[in-house]
Amino acid sequence: MCAGPGRNPNIDMQTPATQSPKTQSIGTQRTGTPVSSALPLTEVLVVADCWQTEPDAEAVIHRAINAAAEITGVDVGDAELAVMLTDDAGIRTLNNNWRGIDKPTNVLSFPALQPTGTATPSDVPRMLGDIAIAYETTRKEADDEQKPFDHHLSHLAVHGFLHLIGHDHENDDDAEAMEGLEQEILAHLGIPDPYTDRDPYADRERMD
Numbered sequence: 001m002c003a004g005p006g007r008n009p010n011i012d013m014q015t016p017a018t019q020s021p022k023t024q025s026i027g028t029q030r031t032g033t034p035v036s037s038a039l040p041l042t043e044v045l046v047v048a049d050c051w052q053t054e055p056d057a058e059a060v061i062h063r064a065i066n067a068a069a070e071i072t073g074v075d076v077g078d079a080e081l082a083v084m085l086t087d088d089a090g091i092r093t094l095n096n097n098w099r100g101i102d103k104p105t106n107v108l109s110f111p112a113l114q115p116t117g118t119a120t121p122s123d124v125p126r127m128l129g130d131i132a133i134a135y136e137t138t139r140k141e142a143d144d145e146q147k148p149f150d151h152h153l154s155h156l157a158v159h160g161f162l163h164l165i166g167h168d169h170e171n172d173d174d175a176e177a178m179e180g181l182e183q184e185i186l187a188h189l190g191i192p193d194p195y196t197d198r199d200p201y202a203d204r205e206r207m208d
Contacts, residue, residue, distance in 0.1 A: 038069075038077045039065075039069050039076065039077065040069055040076040040077070040079045040080060040081055040128060041081075041125070042062055042065050042066075042080075042081055042083060043082045044057075044058045044061055044085065045082055045083065045084045045085065046085045047085065047090060048086050048087035048135055050087055050135040051135055054135075056150060057153060060153050060154055060157070061083050061153065061157045063154070064153075064154040064158050064189065065081070065083075065157055065158070065161050067158070067185050067188050067189050068158045068181075069161070070188075072185075074165050076165070078125065078126050079126040079127065079128045080125045080126070080128065081127070081128040081129055081130065081161070081164060082130045082131070083157065083160070084130060084131070084132045085133055085135065086132055086134055086135070088104035088134050088135070088136045089104070090132070091104050091105060091134035091137070092105075094108055094132055095108060098110070104137055105134065105137060106134055106137045106138050107131060107132065107133050107134075107159060107160050108131070108132045108160075109129065109130075109131050109159075109160045109163035110129045110130040110131070111129040111164050111166075112127040112128060112129040128161075128164045131161065131163075133157070133160070138153060138156060147194070151186075151191045151192070154191055155182065158182055158185050158186065159182060183195065
């Protein structure tokens with residue numbers, strides 16, 4: 001069930017995962033479809049009914065993540081990731097459980113722990129991790145900023161994917177580099193610069 005609106009104007013940082021949040025979900029609708037072998041296999045998991053009002057959300061997410069993979073040129077052709085479409089209540093629980101922050105946000109990224117020291121069997125898929133996106137916060141931010149919902153959703157999906165492949169925004173230089181990639185990827189998708197209205201003289205607001 002969808003919770004009441006909550007707002008965090010920031011896109012949240014990556015959260016290291018020791019267990020995939022999708023394994024904790026119940027009643028998940030699996031809608032992922034295979035893509036080109038040069039692109040990651042993205043599985044979209046719908047866990048909140050409010051997303052039914054956005055029937056194009058799955059296609060928007062696939063397009064955004066595929067564009068991000070192509071523009072960054074990372075080797076993700078044999079990799080898998082999951083995007084969980086949840087609500088404010090669900091992402092608040094994840095935010096509290098994994099980061100100790102008891103409030104909803106728009107997107108969370110959970111990079112998968114990569115195996116070390118032992119060879120991974122060739123028939124075992126490489127996991128990039130999981131992304132969770134909350135409907136109400138995403139909708140409210142898009143409305144407040146007068147952006148099309150699919151543009152903002154694309155931005156959140158791209159941001160989440162960049163975290164999964166190792167980007168972060170812990171300092172100004174890293175944040176600037178990550179934002180530059182986001183701008184390039186979104187431009188490739190025909191989406192305007194999401195940062196264009198930001199005050200150039202204001203300090204960059206650090207993410208949580």
